[in-house]
Amino acid sequence: MKARNCCKTMEAELTAWKANVYDIVRHMEALPGGEKEKILPNIEDLHILIAEMDDRIEQVRDNCTPETGITDIKADREAFDQALTRLRVTAEEAMIGLGGGDFGG
Numbered sequence: 001m002k003a004r005n006c007c008k009t010m011e012a013e014l015t016a017w018k019a020n021v022y023d024i025v026r027h028m029e030a031l032p033g034g035e036k037e038k039i040l041p042n043i044e045d046l047h048i049l050i051a052e053m054d055d056r057i058e059q060v061r062d063n064c065t066p067e068t069g070i071t072d073i074k075a076d077r078e079a080f081d082q083a084l085t086r087l088r089v090t091a092e093e094a095m096i097g098l099g100g101g102d103f104g105g
Contacts, residue, residue, distance in 0.1 A: 007064035011057055014080060018053040021046055049083060056080060 025046045028039055036043075056079065 007060055010064070010080065011060050014053055014057045014060065017083075018050055018057070021050055021053070025050070052083060056083070 025043055028043050028046075029036065031039070
C-alpha cells in the first residue's frame, strides 16, 4: 500500500471512530439526570478520547506524507490501536447504561 493511501485510510478510520464515540456521548448525555450521573466519569473520559482523536487526526494530516512513509506514522498507529482498546471497554460500559433501543435512526 502506498504511504499516501495508508495515511488517508488512517485519517478516515480515526474520523469514523471519532464520530462513533461522539454519537455514544450524545446518547449518554441525553439520559435522565440519575442515569447520567452514574456514567458521568465515562462521559468525561469519552470527551477526552475525542480530543485525543482530533489531535491524532491532525498529526496524521500534518506528518504523514509519501516522503516520510509508513514508518513515521507507526507510533501514531500504535496509539490509535490503544485508543480503540480503551474505547471498546468504555463503549461496553456505556452500553450497560443505555438500552438497546436507544440507538438508531
